[in-house]
Amino acid sequence: MTDTRDDYLSEHIRDQLIHDSRVNEQDLSVDVRERTVTLGGNVSTPHLRESISEVAAELLPDYEIINETRVVSSSEPDGEETVR
Amino acid sequence: MIRVAAVADVHFGTESHGVLRPKLEHLGDRADLLLIGGDLTRCGGPAEAQVLADELRGLPVPVVAVLGNHDYEANREAEVRGRLEAAGVRVLEGESVTLEVNGLRVGIAGTKGFGGGFRGAHGSDFGEPEMKAFIEHTKRLADRLGQALARLDADLRIALLHYSPIEETLVGERLEIYPFLGSYLLAEAIDSAGADLVLHGHAHRGREKGQTPGGIPVRNVAQPVIGHAYNVYTLEEHSNKSASPVGIGDAARRR
Secondary structure, three states: OOOHHHHHHHHHHHHHHHHOOOOOOOOEEEEEEOOEEEEEEEEOOHHHHHHHHHHHHHHOOOOEEEEOOEEOOOEOOOOOEEEO | OEEEEEEEOOOEOOOOOOOOHHHHOOHHHHOOEEEEEOOOEOOOOHHHHHHHHHHHOOOOOOEEEEOOHHHHOOOOHHHHHHHHHHOOOEEOOOEEEEEEEOOEEEEEEEEOOOOOEOOOOOOOOOOOHHHHHHHHHHHHHHHHHHHHHHHOOOOEEEEEEOOEOOOHHHEOEOHHHHHHOEEHHHHHHHHHHOOOEEEEOOOOOOOOEEEOOOOOEEEEOEHHHHOEOOEEEEEOHHHOOOOOOOOOOHHHHHO
């Protein structure tokens, strides 16, 4: 069963990730259940993905951090679209 | 015909050297211009903008951009703009530029845009000063976008934004945050002035394709949505959309 304090904690973590200069990312989801934090969303670089884990671990040193964020693909496009 | 390469939300940090440039190697073969729809940087630092400027310098096609909300975070947006412009990127805010491409005049009007929401659920400039400031900002930017589009003397016209003018390209985002993702006032301004294509970003979990109520194609080119360094859209001269009638006194009411 989820502790109701986890609801507030997840939003506090999300807010910290938005404002920490190592992250500054608004598009992250944070789910806290018991002693586990699961992070999701899209990030622009592998370095940023690592920074998210680092900041979360600093904030919640006694929690397990599961970083499910995904580095956005920036490959060249496959084709083009004719817009009418 | 012109080929428009477009992307938004590249969110460059100081460690982003080499993230984009290698993927732009064939840009000159695939497109005639590159448009970038805001959130160029992660937190609006000039050093971040410099990294992106270095990646964009010397490209074989013109580059035009607008800023996004992230580019305002450090309150140094003028410096962000300056770094990009020094590298040859044209940055628009309530302004326009006309480029000669393949014998066609391509006009681009740009703004960051702002939020407020959509039909039936839009915020009002009523009540607290903070709420008035929120909605008045959107109205001001939408008005300036409409005026910039209307003034363009071009064969093809493109509106470049960060925030979305329609709900359709937001599908996938949580409904609760729609008012922070865009405003119908932007679509109304575009439909009033007419355009051939609208590009925006900001909605990372949205979807790519939609259209304004007036039938103008809208593409959400946020990088997490398109999953590429850029997408390419081809436009024919005859596709030019003229202005659409809008509601009674809408433009006048905003002024």
